[in-house]
Amino acid sequence: MRAATLPESIGTPNLAAMATATKHAHAHHHGAALAEAAQAELEARGEQWTQLRAAVFDILNHFEKPASAYDITEQLSAAQGRRIAANSVYRILDLFVGSNLAQRIESANAYIANPHPGCRHDCIFLVCDQCGQAIHVDDDAVAAKVREAAERAGFAPERPVIEVHGLCTDCAAKSTVS
Numbered sequence: 001m002r003a004a005t006l007p008e009s010i011g012t013p014n015l016a017a018m019a020t021a022t023k024h025a026h027a028h029h030h031g032a033a034l035a036e037a038a039q040a041e042l043e044a045r046g047e048q049w050t051q052l053r054a055a056v057f058d059i060l061n062h063f064e065k066p067a068s069a070y071d072i073t074e075q076l077s078a079a080q081g082r083r084i085a086a087n088s089v090y091r092i093l094d095l096f097v098g099s100n101l102a103q104r105i106e107s108a109n110a111y112i113a114n115p116h117p118g119c120r121h122d123c124i125f126l127v128c129d130q131c132g133q134a135i136h137v138d139d140d141a142v143a144a145k146v147r148e149a150a151e152r153a154g155f156a157p158e159r160p161v162i163e164v165h166g167l168c169t170d171c172a173a174k175s176t177v178s
């Protein structure tokens, strides 16, 4: 299912959640709609949406912070009622990352579902040191600057990793109370 294309100008300021300076209808999906979009993207790549892959995606989709391969293996084994090998989970996660269905938060050694499996961006992650959640931000202008800086240094940038550590709004509010 494709999101309806937005008219060129919609009269309202761009939301921070929307990628800046992109020419496509950039939409973030959640919940069941995200699982549907992920399945469509994987199948468009000629891969099957197997029961086990769907179960791994479901765990990522409902985890409230980035999930480690260990977290996923534990939840998956419990949900399936049998021991699932960590290697099977790693293979599925590799497939998901390569297919743009999931993203790896490098500094947390964990994974999150990609809310926009249909389009690629150099996504920025804001990682809360208190609660561990990772907030996904798209700002193509920032990522382009990072790529430019790398190129100026004679480096061929393959995959910029932009992760910012700090406190999320909730945790920052809690830490100023007391």
Ligand SMILES: [Zn+2]
Pocket: 019, 022, 024, 025, 026, 027, 116, 119, 120, 121
């Ligand atoms: Zn996009």
Ligand SMILES: [Zn+2]
Pocket: 116, 121, 122, 123, 124, 136, 137, 138
């Ligand atoms: Zn993104």
Ligand SMILES: [Zn+2]
Pocket: 128, 129, 130, 131, 132, 133, 167, 168, 169, 170, 171, 172
């Ligand atoms: Zn937090």
